Amino acid sequence: MYGISAIALEKTYGSFRAVDSLTFNVKSGDIFGLIGPNGAGKTTTMRMLCGTLSPTAGKTIVGGFDIAKESIKIKTIIGFLPESTGFYNWMNGEEYLYYFARLYNIKEPIARKNIRDLLDRVGLAAKAFAPIAYYSRGMKQRLALARAMINDPKILFLDEPTLGMDPRGQQEIQKMLLDLNHEKGVTIFLSSHALTDVSTFCNQIGILNRGRLIAHGSLNDLRKLVNGSTRILVRILNTQEAISKLSRSPFNNTIDKVTEESVDFIISDDNIEFNQLVDWIRKENFKLTELRQIKMNLDEIFLRLTNPTYDKHSTPVTIKKSPSPQVGQTPSK
Amino acid sequence: MIIYRLEISGSIYSWRGAAWIITAASIFSLVAYLLLTDKELSLLDQGEMLFTFSEVIIVLGLVMSGINSSSSISTEIEAGTFECLLLTPIKHVQIAIQKMLSTVTIWIVLYLISIPYLIVLANGTNLAISAILYVGLYGTLLSIAISTISIALSWMLKTSKNSIMVALMIVLLLSAPSLFFATSLRKTDFGIMLENINPFSHTINSLDSVLVDNQQAVYEQFTHIWPVLVFTIICSIIFLTFTRKFEVKML
Structure with a gap:
């Protein structure tokens, strides 16, 4: 029910094609990781899926709603953590979340309770009343994550969710997201350059290169590919x-x-x-x-x-037999 | 009205807000003091004093509306907070309207501060109520017009520096014929044409007619009111057209 579908999605800026004929499905309850080199079109894709960017062509269905027609309904069921989020630095963490809770039209008592829970979950309960200006990069990322979850979303889009966090923080956030996925069945769509995390965290992985989805499936499917x-x-x-x-x-x-x-x-x-x-x-x-x-x-x-010389439709890449080193010579790795 | 409240709390309730309120009150005090005590200015007819003071209120209102609204969207874009606003289930145009209303509120605060000065300057004449009502009417219409067009600019240009510059140029363009053109130039065909199409000139001419020539009835000022009204409507249409959909591609 809370899946994501992209059908022939395209985004062009003049003659530059940022996203090209992107078609994929993410089932409800999946954790989908979108990876790709810098400038591959990951953020553009996420923005189109969240409705902050209109596609040049194609269609996106998020949680059963067509984004072109029902973007407001979609925004009530999704949460999005952009790669770089700004903050109202004069507010404290609690005020910031309350502001967004009110924008989602959440009633005050419920909003206050949700905010306490969220701040606790992301590990910011002790700093709830400190001005955001004093937060570290990692703390701001945690707060942004809490903001993305303020409306209790059914689908969570996360662009580099653990960026700027220390290893312990990364683990905590991953655990929290996994709990969210297991307990509430939240569909998670994330983009990251931390490939080890993606491979352990996501059950579906898509690889985007130069705006095209060049691979999609489980890790084993990709290995086979x-x-x-x-x-x-x-x-x-x-x-x-x-x-x-x-x-x-x-x-x-x-x-x-x-x-x-x-x-x-x-x-x-x-x-x-x-x-x-x-x-x-x-x-x-x-x-x-x-x-x-x-x-x-x-x-x-x-x-x-993502190697420019690789073409999956022609000869599959195999590991070549290395030239035989001389006895006693240590080959370079 | 959450966005409106946030904007207002920053512009009115905070110490930053107090700064502009105190500055505006100081300007009004200084102008009123000069009008009443300066050797030459105090010789002016009381109606002319009121007219000069009304011009100051309107120009200050226009400049404040232009600066505040032209930076309202672009500062959020530059700070990276705007994308989060766009992700909430609020229509883009509603975000823009709340920003616009906050600017108009600033004008209203400025106007409320000016009322005691108008009353003092009109003391002993029958002009106090007319001055308050006409300054309120024209100021509000022009504030809405400048706010809407400036927010549309801010929405399109996406940078504070550019949108503030363009908004100030629009304010200058509107006020230049009345404030800076010599009387001889204003009496040429070009000057007359400019005055006829310029809402600010209509405002000034109307205030002149009300406060100096004592033509206080609304029907006598209708020829000046409707061009200002039309200008406000045109600006609002531009505003509604441009703020319907915002794309983050240039962020």
């Missing part, structure tokens, strides 16, 4: 012949790290069979110390998909 699902790290004892033997391996392998004691190499081959690999290790008489599968993380997926 870049053909990087199977990578195996093998650690063997470093012997005199180890590296030369590796250069003759039948697998697509890359030497990852060489120390006096060990050699790490990564095998990237979707069709590899474990038995075959173990047989080869035995045959070559390697002293195996570690063997594990490595899952591609979101940073790698992101870098690969």
Whole structure:
């Protein structure tokens, strides 16, 4: 019911196409992370979804309402934390939230109660009556987040929600948002450059590049898309012949790290069979110390998909076999 | 009316608000003192004194309305608070109307401060009520006109510096023919045409007619009232047209 749909959404500024034919669906209760390089169109997309920017073409349905026709209704059910929020610095945190509560037409007793709860949730209860001018960057971000939630939104749009916060603050906010999602089923649409957070926090991820959605799905779907699902790290004892033997391996392998004691190499081959690999290790008489599968993380997926030379419609990117280093030479990583 | 209340609390109830109120009262006191005690000015007819004082009130009102309203939106845009306002379920035009009303309220406060001075200057004549009513009427109409056009400018230009400059130029453009043009220039065809289309000139001519020539009946001033009214309506239409939808793309 409180999902988000974008249908062929476009935004152009003169000849510059900031957002190009964007089509996606976010189901009610999902946590969707939109990632992309700087200038990819993330903020423009969020603003169009929230109704503060009109699309040049296309349609957006938020919480079942068409933003072109019912933007006021949408604004009652959404909360938006813009990337850079200004404040009325002469107010204190409590006054600031009360001002917005009144703009949402929330009755005074309810507003006061909600404000107390929110300030407590975002960790600002102790500073509720201090002027905003004295708040730190992280505290202001917490206050902005509280403001975005003042109307008890069903859909929350967050543009860089943990920007400027210390690691503990980031964790607290993530936990709070997860609780909100689990307890109240709030749909969360966030944009962030903190890819580790996005990969752990979001169940759906979209990658935007130059205004186009180049990938959309769960983390596993994205891994499959870049053909990087199977990578195996093998650690063997470093012997005199180890590296030369590796250069003759039948697998697509890359030497990852060489120390006096060990050699790490990564095998990237979707069709590899474990038995075959173990047989080869035995045959070559390697002293195996570690063997594990490595899952591609979101940073790698992101870098690969947003690489200008990558084209998902042509040959999928695979890890190339590295040139064989000479015995005794430590290859650069 | 939450936005209106916030604006008013900043402009009237705070110490910053007190600063302009005290300044305005000081200007009125100084002008009234000069009119009553200066060797040459005190020789003026009492009606002319009232007329001069009324001009000061109207010009001060126009300048304050222009500055206050032209910065009302753009300062929020520059401070980054405007996007949050646009995210609330309030129509954009309602935000603009509340900002406009706060400027008109400032004019009303200024006008209320000026009333005791008008009464003192009109002492002993039958002009006090007419002065109060006509200054109130013209001042309010012109304040609405300048506020609406300045907010539309602020909405379009999005920067305080530019919108204040343009608003002040509009005020200057309106007041220049009456305040700065020589009488000979005002009597040329060009001068007459300017006076006929300029709402500020109509205001000044009407106050002159009421306070100096003692033509106090409304029907006698109707030829001056309607051009000011039309100007206010035109400015309001421009205001309503431009403030219907605000885009954050240039923020």
